[in-house]
Amino acid sequence: MRSLLKNVNQKAWLTFFLLLIVFLLSVLPSIQLLVKALQNITLGENSTLVSVFKEPITWLALGHSLYTAGLGTLIAVLLGSSFAFVLTLTNIRLPALWVFCFMLPMMIPPQITALSWLQLFGPASPILNTLGIAPALGSPQPMYSAFGIALLLGIQHAPLVYLALRAQLICLPNHYIEAARVCGAQSTQVWRDIIIPLAWPGLISGTALAFVAGLGNFGIPAMLGIPAGYVVLPTLVYQKMAGFGSDMLGEVASLSILIALIVFATVLAQQWLSKRASYPLAGPEQQKILFSLGKWRLLTESTLAIILCFILIAPLLALIISSLVPALGMALNTETVTTAAYVEILFRQESTLRAFINSFSLASSSAIVLMLVSLPIAYQISSYSLQWRTLIVSIIEIPFAIPGIVLAVALILLFAKPIPLVNIHIYGSIWIIFLGYLCCFLSVCLKPVSASLSQLDKSFVEAAKIVGAKPLQLLRHILWPLTAPAIFAGGLLVFLISVNELTVSALLWSAGNETLGVMMFNLDESGDSVLASALSVLVVILVATLMALLSLFAAKLPKGVIPWLT
Amino acid sequence: MAHLSIRNLSKTFVDQQVVNDISLEVKAGEFVALLGPSGSGKSTLLRMLAGFENPTSGRIYLADQPLHAEGIHVPPELRKFGMVFQSYALWPHMSVEENIGYPLRVAGIKGDEKRLRIKRALETVQLEPLAKRDPSSLSGGQRQRVALARCLVTEPQVVLLDEPLANLDRHLRATMEEHFRSFHQRTGATMIYVTHDQGEAMSLADTIVVLNQGKIEQTGSAQQIYGSPKNAWLAGFIGSGCVLKVPVVSDQDVLTAEKLQVLLSAKLSECSRQVFIRPQFVVISNDQGLEACVCACVYKGERYEISLKLLNGQKIQSYHQRPLNIGAKTRVFIHQAKLLEDAR
Known part of the structure; x- marks a missing residue:
């Protein structure tokens, strides 16, 4: 009987733990926003919410947001899914290298992507100037156009689609394909009738991720839209924040409620679509599917190379070049080349070094914490009925979906005063940024884990229960090893996104607690785009090194943990 | 002792009653087969015994201790049962040895005793050389033997088996049946075996519980179920044979062979009761019995299976040593028939 109590306690603790995390990280900031948005709703016509919704600019920005995020998602899906299919399922050479290069755009912070593309095509283009x-x-x-924004959103978020789809594709057992071939299906029919329908859930979740990310992206529309007077919801929020209107916080909160509604609809649509199309797959231990490209291999490889040149190499080159010139707009030649910017960043400016340390410790600690909590949460959620699952997943989704700036506002509202009971003041410290990252990226880490959990054969869990494994033992001995690839992938995603993060930290940083994103933005805003470029080149090199280091450990990690090693 | 008592158990999923008020007593050490077609609720019943499904109503007791009753639900990990799954459920990240040792690991048994018990379990299923292998490198039969060893290693008092042979080929099934039988004899565990295969049920179980649409149709030994099916559905489900209509007879009447020939030659319009006739009790001869016409003749290896039509249009099955021409006229003599429960 005592063991019964202990066991019930474990379950109760797990549930309590889940609810607490969800409440603290997801519900509380959202409530804070809602309260702020509805603060004077009794005024009716004159309330903040109604007046925000009456402004034509709100609807203009909404339209622009839907257009750029939609078009951007389309581009991301096209890019991400073609790379996922080709790199996961065919006999292309050096797949690891391709994936590595393809993952890079996601790690380059959006405002730097925007900067590099501006430099690539503008009159001050160092490449074009060098070429004359x-x-x-x-x-x-x-x-400076809607299409420019959408294109960069697409490139930025294509790796999200790639990762989601790949996770699904490596679980496709080869015998499904063989069975179709035996039935007489040609390659194209196999793709159309077997692979794409079975990969559908991955494609849907990748699409939803890209759309939600595009909707909340701030860096790209800020750099490309504001100069052209093209306003989207996140930049509208930013402009309102900068404008310091009489009821600025209330208006910002109202706008973010609007965005939250769109995101909620997206999540509902995703769940509805994947519910109709999810099949139990066997897990990543089967024989891999490998299509032979035959004579098309060289052509495929060249196409991928051209795409990569366009989306990665050229902008990176522009970035590198603009970090090596004395001032923006000058042509690069043997006379002008200088490493002064790097010397300045690495040896003169204390703040840049500090930003490196801050960002890396913030990113790695949030990744580790989220990896630790995501499995128990995902497991707990999976035991709920569909309605509850949908509700909780949607709640967890909200902080990631609302623009980082809005989340930052919510956190400021929450922590402007010391935390009750313990009386600790985290506003103005690095901890508020850490908390912001945890709120923001919980869903990023949770998604692959939940997906992988839902694909596990139920009898693996039941067999462990019947031999007496308690909930915590079940998590540690059975579920953790079986979902480790997804957990690592989730943690990696969190790290990659948060190390360059700008929008949350833009409002939450304080002297001494600068992040890399803030540092770059500040340098760029103050006209030091050469220094900003140098800093981002260093970031790209550092992250690429880190990715390469991870690859070295790949042999010791479970198969499938590292996305670029298939 | 592991006396299992199931009282008025029901399970309703959203719109469908899957298990409908089932009561069943399983004696300690008994081997019970839950036999039924797919959708009969047998797996749901087993999963409620394991604790994976919560019954909508009803109670389950093990040796007078409640496993499920008002306000009490013992979770599966505390029931100390063993279970063998149709999909084997061998964890792919553990070797054969680790899979078998896992129940000991969670029970906190370590060191020499753990090693010894794993070794004994492996010996029992004759898989000692494969201890270090990955489950994915084993054949289906080997996997199921590993699953059996995993179940054996803690010597549970109750073992649940969920269609354990459904994924194996026929030849392997006979060997695996032997493994289950010796497992049962050695451990004396109470075993509940879900299957849709009557051959398995009859060759393994002391008691067969036949389920249909969430209800128990009949409970009894293999002989009782086969020899005296209660109704037409059971008669059709177990073994082969035919249900034929006969005129009114009372339940007390003894159906002698002479009486049967008379009853079966009656006009259909006068018939209101049913009898069940196994093919082996129908003898084809030229000189006695009812006139019949051969409809089909199928070679079954050891004999021919003959379908015949009686003069009143009813079909009957028989076995014969030689093939008969389709359409040939002959006679059949019916030795035995079982009167089925009145359908009304």
Whole structure:
């Protein structure tokens, strides 16, 4: 009987733990926003919420947001899924290298992506100037447009689609394909009738991720939209924040409620679509599917190379070049080349070094904490009925979906005063950024874990229960090893996204607690785009090194943990 | 002792009653087969015994201790049962040895005793050389033997088996049946075996419980179930044979062979009761019995299976040593028939 109590306690603790985390990280900030948005709703016509919704600019920004996020998602899905299919399922050479290069755009912070593309195409383009084909000064910048925003959103978020789809594809057992071939299906029919329908849940979740990310992206529309007067919801929020209107916080909260509604609808649509199309797959231990590309291999490889040149190499080159010139707009040649910017960042400015340390410790600690909590949460959620599951997943989704700036506002509202009971003041310290990251990226880490959990054969869990494994033993001995690839993938995603994060930290940083994103943004805003470029080149090198280091450990990690090693 | 008592157990999923008021007593050490077609609720019943499903109503007791009753639900990990799954459920990240040792690991048994017990379990299923292998490198039969060893290692008092042979080929099934039988004899565990295969049920179980649409149709030994099926559905489900209509007879009447020939030659319009006739009690001869016409003749290896039509249009099955031409006229003599429960 005592063991019965102990066991019930374990379950109760797990549930309590889940509810507490969800409440603290997801519900509390959202409530804070809701309260702020509805603070004077009794005023009716004159309330903040109603007046925000009456402003034409709100609807204009909403339309722009839907357009750029939608088009961006389309581009991300096209790019991400073609890379996922080709790199996961065919006999292309050096797949690891391709994946490695393809994952890089996601790690480059959005505002730097935008900067590099501006430099690539503008009159001040260091590449075009070096080549002597730069457009005349004063000619329009093609990137300052809705399409420019959508294109960069697509490139930025294509790896999200890639990762989600790949997780699904490596679970496809080869005998499904063989069975179809035996039935007489040609390759194209196999793709159309077997692979794509079975990969559907991964594609849907990747699409939803990309759309939600595009909707909340701040860096790209801020860099490309604001100069062109093209406003989307996150930049509208930013402008309102900068404007310091009479009821600024209330208006910002109202706008974020609007965004939350769109995200909620997206999540519902995703769950509805994947519920209709989810099949139990066997897990990543089967024989891998490998299509032979035959004579098309070289062509495929060249196509991928051209795409990568366009989306990665050229902007990176522009970035590197603009970090090596004395001032923006100068052509690069043997006379002008200088490493002064790097010397400045690495040896003169204490703040940049500090930003490196801050960002890396913030990113790695949030990744580790989220990896630790995501499995128990995902397991707990999986035992709930569909309605509850949908509700909790949607709640967890909210902080990631609302623009980082809005989350930051919610956190400021929450922590402007010391935490009750313990009387600790975290506003103005690095801990508030850490908390912001935990709120923001819980769903990023949870998604792959939940997906992998839902694909496990139920009898693995039941067999452990029947031989007497308690909930914590079940998690440690059975579920953790079986979902480790997904957990690592989730943690990695969190790290990669948060190390360059700008929007949350933009409002929460304080002197001494700068993040890399803030540092780059500040340098760029103050006109030091050469220093900003140098800093981001260093970030890219560091993250790439880190990815390479992880690859070295791959042999000791469970198969499938590292996305770029298939 | 592991006396298992199931009282008025029901399970309703959203719109469908899967298990409908089932009561069953399983004696300690008994081998019970839950036999039924798919959708009969047998797996749900087993999963409620394991604790994976919560019954909608009813109670389960083990040796007079409640496993499920008002306000009490003992979770599966505390029931100390063993279970063998159709999909084997061998954890892919553990070797054969680790899979078998896992119940000991969670029970806190370590060191020499753990090693010894794993070794004994492996010996019992004759898999000692494969101890270090991964489950994925084993054949289906070997996997199921590992699953059996995993179940054996803690010597549970109750073992649940969920269609354990459904994924194996016929030849392996006979060997595995032997493994289950010796397992049962050695451990004396109470075993509940879910299957849709009557051959398995009859060759293994002391008691067969036949389920249909969430209810128990009949409970009894293999002989009782086969020899005296209660109703037409059971008669059709177990073994082969035919249900034929006969005129009114009372339940007390003894159906002698002479009487049967008379009853079976009656006009259909006068018939209101049913009898069940196994093919082996129908003898084809030229000189006695009812006139019949051969409809089909199928070679079954050891004999021919013959379908015949009686003069009143009813079909009957028989066995014969030689093939008969389709359409040939002959006679059949019926030795035995079982009167089925009145359908009304």
